[in-house]
Amino acid sequence: MAGYGIIGCGYAGGIHADNLAGLPGARLAAAFDLDYERSKAFVRDTGAYAAPTIEELCSNREVEAVIITTPNNSHVAPAILAAEAGKHVFCEKPVALSLKDTKEMLDAAEKAGVHFFAAHTTNFIRGVQTAKALLAAGEIGELLMIEAVHTDWAGPQKTIGWKQTKEISGGHLYHHMHEVDLICQLAGLPVSVYAKGKNLVHHGDGCGDEEDAIFLNMELPGGGFASLTIGSAFRLGDHFVKLQGKMGGILMDFKNSFVRLEHDRGETLYPMQENEAEDEERRNGYRKNRTDAGKGFGKPGMKTSSWMQTIFYKELMCFDEVVRTGNAAPGCETLLDGSAALNCVKVLDGARESVAVGMPVRLEAR
Numbered sequence: 001m002a003g004y005g006i007i008g009c010g011y012a013g014g015i016h017a018d019n020l021a022g023l024p025g026a027r028l029a030a031a032f033d034l035d036y037e038r039s040k041a042f043v044r045d046t047g048a049y050a051a052p053t054i055e056e057l058c059s060n061r062e063v064e065a066v067i068i069t070t071p072n073n074s075h076v077a078p079a080i081l082a083a084e085a086g087k088h089v090f091c092e093k094p095v096a097l098s099l100k101d102t103k104e105m106l107d108a109a110e111k112a113g114v115h116f117f118a119a120h121t122t123n124f125i126r127g128v129q130t131a132k133a134l135l136a137a138g139e140i141g142e143l144l145m146i147e148a149v150h151t152d153w154a155g156p157q158k159t160i161g162w163k164q165t166k167e168i169s170g171g172h173l174y175h176h177m178h179e180v181d182l183i184c185q186l187a188g189l190p191v192s193v194y195a196k197g198k199n200l201v202h203h204g205d206g207c208g209d210e211e212d213a214i215f216l217n218m219e220l221p222g223g224g225f226a227s228l229t230i231g232s233a234f235r236l237g238d239h240f241v242k243l244q245g246k247m248g249g250i251l252m253d254f255k256n257s258f259v260r261l262e263h264d265r266g267e268t269l270y271p272m273q274e275n276e277a278e279d280e281e282r283r284n285g286y287r288k289n290r291t292d293a294g295k296g297f298g299k300p301g302m303k304t305s306s307w308m309q310t311i312f313y314k315e316l317m318c319f320d321e322v323v324r325t326g327n328a329a330p331g332c333e334t335l336l337d338g339s340a341a342l343n344c345v346k347v348l349d350g351a352r353e354s355v356a357v358g359m360p361v362r363l364e365a366r
Contacts, residue, residue: 001026001027002025002027002064002320003028003029003030003062003063004027004028004029004063004064005031005032005051005063005066005067005087006066007031007054007057007067007070007078007082008032008033008071009031011304012092013033013042014304016067016069016312016316017031017042019309019312019313019316020316021046023313023317026320027048028046029062029063030049030050030060030062032050032053032056039051049062054081058081058084058085059085063087064088064323065089065090065319066079066082066087066088066090068089068090068092071162071168071169072094072097072168072170072174075092076096076104079105080108083109086113086114088116088319088322089105089109089116089117091117091119092119093119093120093177093178093181094177094344094345095118095344096341097174098349099345099346099349102341102345106338106341106342115322115323115326116336117318117322118338118344119315119319120177120335120340120344121312122178122181122182123181123185123315123332123335124311124312124314124315125272125273126271127254127272128182131243131259132185132186134250135243135245139245139247139248139250139261139263140243140246140247140261141246141247141248142246143243144245145224145226145242145244146224146226147240147241147242147244148228148229148241148242149240149241150229151230151232151233151237152234152239153237154202154212156202156205157207158206160206160207163208164207164208164209165208165209165210166210166211172231173197173230173348173352177344179228179230180348181340181343181344183226183228184343186243187220187221187222187226188222188343189343189347189364190218190221190363191218191362192219192361192363193216193218193350193363194217194359194361195216195217196214196355197211197213197231199211199212200212200213200233211355213229213231213233213234214228215227215229216229216351239255240252240254247263247264248261249261250262252272255283255286256283257273257278257280258271258279274307278307278310281305281306281307285305318332322336347363350362
């Protein structure tokens with residue numbers, strides 16, 4: 001039975017711990033959090049060990065693989081420590097807040113001969129997998145353009161969490177990197193990115209320091225284009241990814257939880273989540289969080305949604321297969337070979353640079 005260690009006993013760590021309990025052949029062996037009392041509460045009734053340090057967790061013989069769920073700017077050190085201790089690494093998104101840090105983590109895993117898995121969870125959503133399959137089957141012909149939007153409105157918060165602190169989260173651009181990852185997964189690394197962004201309305205008490213409106217335009221390697229609009233300054237928010245092809249189009253509508261294929265032969269609808277109950281749950285989640293853009297989402301101890309529990313479980317199953325066999329399931333290869341992590345952060349770093357210099361940034365040679 002494979003033993004797992006979890007570093008970071010917050011919201012995401014809790015989901016992974018619950019899923020480990022239901023994953024055949026796997027168990028939680030140890031956990032660490034900077035708040036040692038939280039660590040002890042986290043492992044209570046599981047038989048797992050509350051490690052007082054990351055080093056002790058990584059040196060634990062019962063731990064074969066480590067799951068890192070700490071805030072975004074604190075993935076590098078535990079990932080390298082785990083790799084150097086001979087443990088396989090599962091790292092939550094974004095893997096790191098710079099290309100330099102991402103390369104250091106991947107290099108450490110390669111040098112140690114262990115696997116590094118980028119936890120880009122959106123790839124495990126049923127609707128995303130459906131869209132990828134439709135595209136690969138030629139249902140819309142050659143992919144020409146991608147339009148992605150992930151926007152909402154957030155008012156002042158009672159407390160400013162780490163997700164609203166740009167130094168820790170990387171801001172909207174890095175923390176909500178799923179659409180950038182999808183663009184790279186579907187079309188490859190863009191040739192260039194031109195980005196604009198600023199904090200338009202979130203100033204004063206209860207507001208963080210991240211840009212609340214960011215706009216990216218990308219040139220795709222096949223000659224087409226992609227765009228991304230993201231932020232929390234949008235009273236009329238939306239969340240979708242549109243794929244425009246020569247013979248049709250695919251809409252991944254995350255807010256209304258469905259996928260739509262359109263071409264000359266008509267229109268076909270597909271579920272976004274695993275079943276109708278999960279689709280309705282997701283739709284209701286957007287309605288519930290419409291005034292804070294999910295800023296209160298993901299706090300330690302918060303009960304997760306069924307649809308999110310499902311995609312986390314599917315993702316963990318994929319990593320567990322890697323731990324047991326050394327191979328990634330079909331469709332998960334880029335999460336294991338480093339390309340997904342590298343391509344995503346190349347775009348994010350390029351967009352950050354573009355905002356700073358006011359010019360397009362080429363990505364191919366980065």
